[in-house]
Amino acid sequence: MNLEWLIPFLASTAGAATPLIFASLGELVAEKSGVLNLGVEGMMLVGAVAGFAVTMATGHVGIGLIAAMVAAMGSSLIFAFLVLTLQTNQVATGLALTLFGVGLSAFAGRDLIGRTVEPLPHLTVPGLSGLPFLGPLLFQFDLMVYLAIAAVLAVGWVLARTRLGLILRAVGESPHSAHAIGYPVIRLRYGAVLFGGALAGLAGAYLCLALTPMWVEGMTAGRGWIAVAQVVFATWKPRGILLGAYLFGGVNVLQFHGQGMGIAIPAEFLSMLPYLATILVLVLISRNPRTILLNKPMSLGQNYRPDA
Amino acid sequence: MIEPTPGRSAPRLQLLRISKAYPSVVANADVDLTVMPGEIHAVLGENGAGKSTLMKIIYGVTRPDYGQILWEGRQVEIPSPSAARQLGIGMVFQHFSLFETLTVAENIALALDGSAAPAALAPRIRSVSAAYGLPVDPDRLVHSMSVGERQRVEIVRCLLQSPRLLIMDEPTSVLTPQAVLTLFDSLRRLAAEGCSILYISHKLDEIQSLCDRATVLRAGRVTGTANPREESARSLAEMMIGRELPACRLGPCQAGAARLELKGLSVATADPFGTDLKDLHLQVRAGEIVGIAGISGNGQQELLRVLSGETRTDAPGSLQLMGQDVGRWGPAARRTLGLGFVPEERLGRGAVPDLSLADNALLTGYGAGMVARGLIRFNRVRDFARQVIRRFEVKCGGEHSVAGSLSGGNLQKFIVGRETLLQPQVLVVAQPTWGVDIGASMLIRQALIDLRDQAVAVLVLSEELDELFMISDRLAVLAGGRLSPAVATRTTNIDQIGIWMSGNFEPAPGADTGALAQV
């Protein structure tokens, strides 16, 4: 059997998984605090267009990435203000954020269509990158791929081992009790939502600065939504996100490697796979209500109204 | 632990002319309160009197509109719970503020200011809890604990901060009578060491047994202070209610055929934090009121859900209504058969808060001619709602006022009235007077008795033993998902029931034939 496609396939999986990891991780933190932010898709696009534009203007990808985080954080701030201070419905506001993000990014990016930038460089680790098999497989990625994995470990550690993580989990489970003890529930949720926004921006920027270095309207193509689904699939545990993202990354890139693998299905059907896989995975996880009940932050999606 | 300071005469806490108003009502008006060091001070009053609001002010959850707070002689402001804790005030809430999916140690770590890690706290938790006779295991997950155990966690949490004033808000509603005695011992020990205790309750006998002084609230104002041991229950009740405590008229029971039967009913709970029901046997006959005692967390939710039809059960013959096997029937079908149900939660379950009373009448009344060919008959709905409002003296702005604008007592009267006037054959009622003022409570209880006199089978689940003794013909206890035999009320007493509430009874399978002698 011809295995020439295997290494490029596995390698490109990492690239596809990375934006999913960042976006999901950010959403996980927000949801752990009890806030359901369905605007991930919109925030990713805002981050993407900002990152692209700034990178074009300054020539530095690093600055572009930071700009992406800031821009997406700004959009998440609108969401946070509406939901946390004005107490609007979380689902409707999240949808509004997505629609607004789609519209705003299309508007802001209208002059960027067709332009290109220097993509994020792939790293070379001296000695390791040159290895015959493992080299291309593990040691020739760009920085963000490794950062994504590090981020998962870091967030997992903070949530499980630090006081901040403990407080955040408590807020997500019972904001009333947390408030009764005296924790600033609203402020903590603002922080969690902004963190989610920053990571979503990073994810979006990665798409147009590393994965496919150009700007296309709506280039996230539903990845933001898949990221939200992934948090459920991972039952709100960071390491679950790592697994899920790489699985989805693999399914995602099947459409490009299909020819090489000898699969004779029309391209469009291969492209459907990530979406169908998401549905399948959601069904599997939701079938037993206990799984969700035991892991979902209890106050998720409900607004917390402090008393007078 | 606090060193007692002999000879110190400054009060630990003094409230002067505290007032707090909400948009539509005044919760506290001109309240004065004085608590001395080492004193166990009761705050007595019926539901709606303003006790919880006052405690929220002392604990910094709410700010008063007017008035002063003096702590050990100095005027202070208490802007937040952590400020209250820094002064030395601890509070054990009526509705616990614990986090179910965390351990005891993590819960306590969260509540303590400072950055103690849960692991470091474990030894202190063990020693302090044991010292006061309320042992807890720091590594247990809270959701696996009974309600009584959770209360211990709340108390230990406060004790670890060496409080000088401990506020306990209605602590005994979740305890068996025996556990209440243990709690009182711990509180007396604490008071002897100089800690002041503010004890909120509406239970006169407990206050007489435990407390040194009592401040009585009615409708937001102080109606008197007293030494509970020198007052009679009647005089205290009069201070609380303003008039004599009315009594219910319970005539002799004339029971007929069994209308609701549980025969070996067993249900596994779907809730990961719930209780399974095991082999329940019970009969409720026409013309009698059967009361089921028990504190929450012992299977009441599950039992109510399986009775109402929100949970189905497969085992044939285990649940019978009007002689029919209804285990697999849904709520609507059971209503058609003659089941009425008053749930525990008023807003959000028994009534929809944002809908009018008329719409809420339709909520369960749709089988009584208010719907024809799929369309709503608005006139009939309106008439029925008006009837409920009139017969049950519901204070509201008419049938178009929104359910959420009614007070607890009035809404409960409406819901009970609705279910009653739909002329059920069997009525199941959960916590009929929880959070309801005394006037409405008595009306509701009398309504249940009147229903029973009209040969309806009534089943009441309640945490208030006094209430059950007042209105039930027969009593049973639900503990740990098991049901005790139902005995005639006159043949039992609070102590016996208390023992049963700890689970110490022999359930007699099939023995409840309802033919238990003279009632």
Place this chain on the structure above:
Amino acid sequence: MMLASPLIAAMAMLITGSMLFLFLGQEPVHAFHVYFIKPLGTAYGVGELLLKATPLILCGVGLALGFRANVQNIGADGQLTMGAIGGASVALAFPDVQSGWLLPLMLLAGALAGMAWAAIPALLRTRFHTNEILVSLMLVYVAYLFLSYLVHGPLRDPEGFNFPQSKMFQDAALLPLLHEGLRTNVAFILSLFAVAGAWFFCRRSFAGFRMQVSGMAPAAAAYAGFSEARNVWLAFLVSGALAGLAGVGEVAGPIGQLQPSVSPGYGFTAIIVAYVGRLHPIGVLLAALLMSLLYIGGESVQMELQLPTAITGVFQGLLLFYLLAADLFIHYRFKPRRRIGAQPTPSVDANLPQETAAS
């Protein structure tokens, strides 16, 4: 009171809009005129307004019904797409038919296709408790890809120079126009029927009451014995059918064939329409007209002032944000903190309303 928040939101959007116009180097009043007033100046313009409003009304009415019952169908655009495919398939299967039964069959096929596509999230929610937001949304992308496959492959016009599009529909497969010279067609009338039907359903029917209770207080609905599954199915099937009809309305209307994209996101805009319309059928009608005006205005300023059409998306998103915010001001009357030290009020009522909790 129901009108207050949409009006406030519209005002806020206009103010932001003028700032946006200024930023783009346009004189605001003139730009507003070109955007909002000019398109309505001609009969043709009004026709375009109604034409674009039609799919928004159809989808919006269905979505509003669902949202009232807490059933969140976010996949209307996918159902619309499948409806378009369904109707187009019938048209392309009978290219030589001229008689009158073709159109009704196409409409039926489209409605059924939309319903079938909507049945998937309904089934998954009722059987497997799966979140319908994510499922219905994923299916949108699947529907888009399916359409792309069809117009690139099986349904491609063999004489179309390899362009990804189907044959143009025959006359009998096109919806009759309402008036000479305007592009508005019969689908608009259908949408008005949908509004009327929905109004009647919500106001007078017991099924509508059940759905409303289900959305406002699910525990009360369970207590009353209202079947949640029935509500979910009803909401999805109705909104799926209406979205499918909207899809047929597009391909048998202004588009006249099957193309790689048959909707500029109507199914998503309809979400905004539903909320701005306060989930009320008449409100949806008015909101759809407003949204339609936003679309047309976008085209108008692009032609006259060379402003980007993407401005429409921004306006629509802003409108929804402002609406959500305005709703809160109306409903809860944002209160500033009380001053401590105010004199206590002497009157006392022993019956505290529920929100201030038992004491």
